[in-house]
Amino acid sequence: MxxxxxxxxxxxxxxxxxxxxxxxxxxxxxxxxxxxxxxxxxxxxxxxxxxxxxxxxxxAPTPNPATPIYCIGLNYRNHAEEAKLTPPSCPPMWFKPAAALANHGDDILFPTVAHTNFPDFEGELTVILRGPIKSIAKEDVISSILGYTIGNDLTARMFQDPKRTGGQYTYAKAFDAFAPLGPRLVHPSKFTPSAPTSVTTRVNGKVVQQSPLDFIFPVAEIVSYLSQGTTLPYGSAIMTGTPAGVGWFQDPQTPLHDGDVVEVEIQPIGILRNRILFER
Known part of the structure; x- marks a missing residue:
């Protein structure tokens, strides 16, 4: 091989x-x-x-683009602190549908419903599984990882309001093309998903997120947890959570705008870059 x-x-x-x-x-x-x-x-x-x-x-560097995308929330203590939320005892999870997948370099067309509901960014390390796997132990996860890439968990933030959706995040994050991935897939032998490696998000060149990969739930724990009693298909993508600095908490007056360019950088994977366009 x-x-x-x-x-x-x-x-x-x-x-x-x-x-x-x-x-x-x-x-x-x-x-x-x-x-x-x-x-x-x-x-x-x-x-x-x-x-x-x-x-x-x-x-997008996934061999199975037809599968839903697994998303993990509140996986950085600095993000939980800025959101004034208690770090959870288990990884919070939701899905983005397969239609949410987008590519590095794509223009992301935000639907009209998202324009006034705080369109926002979330730079994230993303795991691609070699799988399929089910009910595996943490110590067996590394052999089930195909590689690592970069994701942007785009969100219409207002739809996360518990009064509107009962605390469910899927609708806010499941619009078409709201999960760009790329630009490459790095083999797990060439990348260690932990500090001091960092994730940096920029909007129009301005740094809006910068944090070490200091996870509450390390990658092996996330994958093992998601696999308990559940088959994770070959090529599944898992977004591992975002650090502090998302727009909603950083500056509630400045969500993403029509024409903004968002970059998420994690080296040595590279830089995921997309332009936001508002549907007319």
Missing amino acids: AFWDSLIRFTASEDKETYWAELHLHTHVELGLEVDGFSSIQALENGEGSKRVTVKKLL
Whole structure:
């Protein structure tokens, strides 16, 4: 089996087909790269049937884009403190539907209903599972992780108001394209999801979130917890929570606006970048 340190998923200029390709971590992820493309991760790891192609459009680096996205809340003490909430004893979880998945570089079209309900950002480390798994122990999780990427848990924050939705977060976060992922997938042997590695979110170049990956619930605990009695499919994406600094608490007068560019950076994964556009 071929070893890789990071992968990209993309469509090719030559035939518009979808491919996977290996990139060394020192190689900048960009359009126009000429790479050896494979039809699947399995084909890449087995060295079967590569084709020299050019990267036309980067896609979310998950091998199963048809699955719902698992989301974890209140996983940083600094975020719980700014929200004036007690850190939970178990990871709070909700789903984003498969239609929420979006790609690095996509323009994210915010529906009209979200414009005046505090459209907001949440930069997050995201886990992609090799799976499928069910009821696994924490010590067995590492072998079930395909890799790590970056996510932005976009939210229409007002719909999280308990008086409106009874404390349920899904509606606020489940709009189409509200879960961009990318730009690459980094192998778990090349990335340790803990401090001092940090997550930084910028809006139009201004830093709005910056925190070490100082989780209340480490990745192994999250994955094990979600898998108890539940099958997590191959390629499932798990957003691991956001740190302090989300717009609602940082500056309630300045949510995301039409045309804003949001960047989420976690190195060595890279920078996930998307522009926000308001539906007319």
